Amino acid sequence: MNARTSAQNSAGTGAGTGARTSTGTSTGTGARTIQGQKNLQDIRQSSKDGIGGSPLRPDGTLKVRGEFAYSSDMWHEDMLWGMALRSPHPRANILSVDISEALAVPGVYAVLTHEDIPGAKYYGLEIADQPALAIDRIRYHGESIALVAADHPETARRAVKKIKVEYEVLTPIVTEEQCLDPETYGYVHEPHEYKSHAYGNICHEQKLVSGLGVTDEVRALADVVVSGTYEVGMQDQAFLGPESGLAVPAEDGGIDLYIATQWLHVDRQQMAPVLGLPEEKVRLTLAGVGGAFGGREDLSMQIHACLLAQRTGKPVKIVYSRDESFFGHVHRHPAKMYYEHGATRDGKLVYADARIVLDGGAYASASPAVVGNAASLGHGPYVVPNVRMHAIALYSNNPSCGAMRGFGAVQAAFGYETQMDRLAAELGMDPVELRQLNAMQQGDLMPTGQEIDAPAPVAELLRRVKDMPLPPPLDTDDLDVRLLPGALSNTSHGEGIVRGVGYSVGIKNVGFSEGFDDYSTARVRLEVIGGEPVAMVHTAMAEVGQGGVTVHAQIARTELGVEQVTIHPANTEVGSAGSTSASRQTYMTGGAVKLAAEAVKRELIEKGRRRYGWTQQDLTLAGGKVVSESAGALVSMVDLLGEDAIDLTREHHHRPTVPFDKETGQGFGHVQYTFCANRAVVDVDVELGLVKVVELTAVQDVGKALNPLSVVGQIQGGCTQALGLAVMEEIIVRDGKVRNASFTDYLIPTILDTPPIPVEILELPDPHAPYGLRGVGEAPTVSATPSIVAAIRNATGLALRRIPVRPEHLTTERPGEL
Amino acid sequence: MRVTFTANGKPVEADDVWEGESLLYVLRERVGLPGSKNACEQGECGSCTVYLDDVPVCSCLVAAGQVQDREVRTVEGLGGEDGELGLVQQAFVDAGAVQCGFCTPGLLVQTDALLEQDAQPSDADIREALSGNLCRCTGYEKIMDAVRLASARKCAGERAGGAVAE
Numbered sequence: 001m002n003a004r005t006s007a008q009n010s011a012g013t014g015a016g017t018g019a020r021t022s023t024g025t026s027t028g029t030g031a032r033t034i035q036g037q038k039n040l041q042d043i044r045q046s047s048k049d050g051i052g053g054s055p056l057r058p059d060g061t062l063k064v065r066g067e068f069a070y071s072s073d074m075w076h077e078d079m080l081w082g083m084a085l086r087s088p089h090p091r092a093n094i095l096s097v098d099i100s101e102a103l104a105v106p107g108v109y110a111v112l113t114h115e116d117i118p119g120a121k122y123y124g125l126e127i128a129d130q131p132a133l134a135i136d137r138i139r140y141h142g143e144s145i146a147l148v149a150a151d152h153p154e155t156a157r158r159a160v161k162k163i164k165v166e167y168e169v170l171t172p173i174v175t176e177e178q179c180l181d182p183e184t185y186g187y188v189h190e191p192h193e194y195k196s197h198a199y200g201n202i203c204h205e206q207k208l209v210s211g212l213g214v215t216d217e218v219r220a221l222a223d224v225v226v227s228g229t230y231e232v233g234m235q236d237q238a239f240l241g242p243e244s245g246l247a248v249p250a251e252d253g254g255i256d257l258y259i260a261t262q263w264l265h266v267d268r269q270q271m272a273p274v275l276g277l278p279e280e281k282v283r284l285t286l287a288g289v290g291g292a293f294g295g296r297e298d299l300s301m302q303i304h305a306c307l308l309a310q311r312t313g314k315p316v317k318i319v320y321s322r323d324e325s326f327f328g329h330v331h332r333h334p335a336k337m338y339y340e341h342g343a344t345r346d347g348k349l350v351y352a353d354a355r356i357v358l359d360g361g362a363y364a365s366a367s368p369a370v371v372g373n374a375a376s377l378g379h380g381p382y383v384v385p386n387v388r389m390h391a392i393a394l395y396s397n398n399p400s401c402g403a404m405r406g407f408g409a410v411q412a413a414f415g416y417e418t419q420m421d422r423l424a425a426e427l428g429m430d431p432v433e434l435r436q437l438n439a440m441q442q443g444d445l446m447p448t449g450q451e452i453d454a455p456a457p458v459a460e461l462l463r464r465v466k467d468m469p470l471p472p473p474l475d476t477d478d479l480d481v482r483l484l485p486g487a488l489s490n491t492s493h494g495e496g497i498v499r500g501v502g503y504s505v506g507i508k509n510v511g512f513s514e515g516f517d518d519y520s521t522a523r524v525r526l527e528v529i530g531g532e533p534v535a536m537v538h539t540a541m542a543e544v545g546q547g548g549v550t551v552h553a554q555i556a557r558t559e560l561g562v563e564q565v566t567i568h569p570a571n572t573e574v575g576s577a578g579s580t581s582a583s584r585q586t587y588m589t590g591g592a593v594k595l596a597a598e599a600v601k602r603e604l605i606e607k608g609r610r611r612y613g614w615t616q617q618d619l620t621l622a623g624g625k626v627v628s629e630s631a632g633a634l635v636s637m638v639d640l641l642g643e644d645a646i647d648l649t650r651e652h653h654h655r656p657t658v659p660f661d662k663e664t665g666q667g668f669g670h671v672q673y674t675f676c677a678n679r680a681v682v683d684v685d686v687e688l689g690l691v692k693v694v695e696l697t698a699v700q701d702v703g704k705a706l707n708p709l710s711v712v713g714q715i716q717g718g719c720t721q722a723l724g725l726a727v728m729e730e731i732i733v734r735d736g737k738v739r740n741a742s743f744t745d746y747l748i749p750t751i752l753d754t755p756p757i758p759v760e761i762l763e764l765p766d767p768h769a770p771y772g773l774r775g776v777g778e779a780p781t782v783s784a785t786p787s788i789v790a791a792i793r794n795a796t797g798l799a800l801r802r803i804p805v806r807p808e809h810l811t812t813e814r815p816g817e818l
Numbered sequence: 819m820r821v822t823f824t825a826n827g828k829p830v831e832a833d834d835v836w837e838g839e840s841l842l843y844v845l846r847e848r849v850g851l852p853g854s855k856n857a858c859e860q861g862e863c864g865s866c867t868v869y870l871d872d873v874p875v876c877s878c879l880v881a882a883g884q885v886q887d888r889e890v891r892t893v894e895g896l897g898g899e900d901g902e903l904g905l906v907q908q909a910f911v912d913a914g915a916v917q918c919g920f921c922t923p924g925l926l927v928q929t930d931a932l933l934e935q936d937a938q939p940s941d942a943d944i945r946e947a948l949s950g951n952l953c954r955c956t957g958y959e960k961i962m963d964a965v966r967l968a969s970a971r972k973c974a975g976e977r978a979g980g981a982v983a984e
Contacts, residue, residue, distance in 0.1 A: 072855075717956050
């Protein structure tokens with residue numbers, strides 16, 4: 001073998017035809033059952049490993065064996081290692097770059113700067129404003145300037161250090177005040193090079209007004225007014241598999257890239273112009289992806305590895321260190337938010353006003369979509385008759401920010417949910433009751449004017465989460481320090497520990513919004529292999545860990561009545577699947593697999609009608625046969641198919657949406673809404689400022705759980721990232737410089753920091769969605785953070801207007817108004 | 819330099835090893851055992867955990883030269899001789915403890931080591947033992963389930979006196 005690529009990820013267990021998905025393993029007990037029992041099933045009964053079941057992951061066995069080939073595992077004979085030189089300054093002019101000493105290092109094959117780029121020099125997800133390698137200017141700490149290819153990573157590291165760059169260091173533009181006064185502080189992108197649609201250092205802006213808006217007359221209608229300023233720190237996706245991949249130059253002058261990404265086709269669309277190649281010569285195959293959470297939506301090392309492979313004619317592998325990973329992808333936008341709510345004495349909301357300022361950093365990335373979400377979802381799952389909203393994303397010399405799980409909605413939820421608690425306190429009401437009183441439901445209008453035309457059980461989710469049993473109180477007679485704040489640091493034996501409980505609920509959209517047609521493509525092939533009908537599903541969906549491959553096989557089993565399903569490796573040979581983001585893949589690519597499988601089914605039945613002259617209208621596929629409800633089994637698929645294969649491709653488009661009006665924010669902008677409610681129970685060491693989340697409960701409406709085991713896994717994982725944002729996770733940026741780019745200094749929750757996470761699932765079908773399903777991945781990340789902070793406030797009486805809550809906030813802030 | 823050691827029971831030899839290379843790098847890039855993972859390469863995440871002479875270590879923190887003539891066991895060595903999954907591996911698959919799977923190899927080795935010491939750990943024991951292994955996908959709940967399941971199966975296997983695949 002002279003190469004190790006991700007093709008192994010599907011060839012490993014299949015009989016030459018791709019990975020067999022696991023069958024016959026029940027969940028829970030893990031006991032193996034004999035698949036032969038399927039012959040005894042009712043002929044109309046669909047497979048137990050179809051939708052609604054929890055068959056095990058088709059890639060699970062490879063993953064526990066250590067044989068699943070992740071992007072950093074790629075290997076090729078004679079491959080070189082690529083590495084980037086990154087700027088130590090957040091803002092500077094590049095006066096000169098001298099690569100001669102680096103080129104002279106033995107074992108170095110190439111050193112490239114922007115002058116070596118064969119095609120377009122800029123790329124970007126929504127706005128092509130980012131240079132593939134810095135051109136004359138540095139806009140953020142860590143921006144890449146030059147690339148090295150060498151025979152060993154250490155050789156590359158040493159060569160990178162020998163590149164001499166002369167900088168004119170400039171004062172970075174980092175605060176809101178500085179960004180909004182470019183005449184004084186300067187431009188991140190000079191007016192003549194500006195590519196965004198807004199102005200100054202504003203990357204994107206969205207206003208919204210509904211009802212009467214917010215005026216002095218409207219304010220006068222409220223008996224009670226609560227207002228405040230809230231702040232959210234910069235969170236990192238911190239996926240465990242670092243950015244990495246292998247670029248292999250091909251004989252046709254094109255390039256093959258094995259890559260961990262969230263969207264193969266949009267990567268290619270951005271890469272090909274820079275590489276100076278037509279898209280069909282840039283072929284991407286998905287390598288194993290070690291998590292994503294939005295952080296792989298933008299390009300990282302894709303173009304760099306390909307440029308080096310083009311130049312050297314050799315395969316080039318790039319693997320980021322963890323340190324480089326913090327500079328190599330965008331983060332969650334930090335936010336500063338002003339919120340004001342007015343309500344009547346009996347708790348009905350009269351108006352809501354907000355201004356949300358998101359720091360987008362140096363380049364646009366997904367900032368426009370983040371602004372759109374913040375503006376349209378920023379008043380939460382509540383009915384508010386009069387609304388005003390102004391959301392902007394700034395350009396600055398801070399790290400670029402873009403997609404992270406729940407974007408736009410996560411930041412806003414901390415604002416509006418804190419406001420709900422404060423309003424309840426002001427009114428002397430129970431905070432859950434206040435939320436229920438104002439909760440939106442099906443038929444209500446969003447502030448955008450869009451009608452909620454699917455179930456929106458906001459009040460019911462809150463009722464259920466409140467009804468869940470509480471964990472027992474702390475037993476001070478029988479303490480296990482591991483369960484206390486501070487845990488194994490042995491900081492308390494029960495003294496100074498106060499318990500608190502908090503609630504929250506949140507709203508997130510599913511799918512791409514504002515007129516974007518993020519369609520998905522699926523190819524399904526049905527044929528007889530080894531005397532059994534086998535379906536093959538081929539999509540370009542990025543499996544990033546969420547379990548989409550499991551769900552695709554389930555859908556194929558349900559629609560085609562077969563047990564054996566193989567999943568073809570995801571690549572650019574098939575049409576786009578859109579991004580694995582916005583909670584959309586089961587809805588969109590799952591929907592495409594359903595459409596393609598239904599088409600295959602129709603064609604197979606037609607083939608039977610032509611051959612056998614069937615006249616029944618009640619034909620379907622089940623148990624490997626064509627069956628009639630009235631006449632029973634007609635023929636086996638094996639006999640009907642013979643040597644033939646049916647191979648069809650279908651696209652799935654969601655219902656169209658429209659951009660929000662720039663001034664009023666009105667418009668049918670979102671595809672679907674999703675809701676989650678949480679309750680957090682915390683113990684706080686009020687003397688040391690340490691927090692232990694004791695339990696984090698989630699109740700979520702998922703429409704239809706196609707794979708309940710995976711759905712629960714998504715909700716628990718989403719809650720845990722929300723816990724991280726509440727009490728631990730922040731990229732510390734000072735004067736534009738990142739100060740904690742490592743897992744030593746950027747803390748994500750460990751198993752000791754994470755509590756039991758009881759989950760309850762509601763299944764209220766959305767009539768517009770395939771199988772009635774609702775995207776699940778993001779809603780808990782939106783809703784869980786405010787519940788934890790509410791619980792800490794409940795325990796401490798502190799205001800806590802900023803997240804993450806750190807020990808010094810708990811020990812230096814004075815109890816004030818809630 | 820040349821490094822010779824035993825990996826999963828088989829003698830292996832790596833030539834032209836630079837002295838600064840870690841055991842993790844040698845396993846992944848030189849001897850064809852990429853199962854141990856490179857999530858942080860500074861001893862914080864546990865995804866590169868392997869047995870070194872029966873003691874679980876972060877292989878990113880072990881210099882390649884330190885393993886000369888010693889025994890290393892990686893995730894690739896946790897299964898049975900016949901290709902069957904080991905008890906801990908099977909439990910992680912069955913419980914839904916694997917999502918992206920990047921943390922899985924390290925967690926499997928650490929869990930294997932835990933259950934070797936204590937076949938019936940309490941929940942707090944499990945959390946303490948696995949607190950050096952970061953997972954970003956699961957929220958750890960299914961990992962807790964997997965360890966409990968592996969523990970139950972191991973105890974059931976020992977009670978029955980039968981051979982349990984390790």
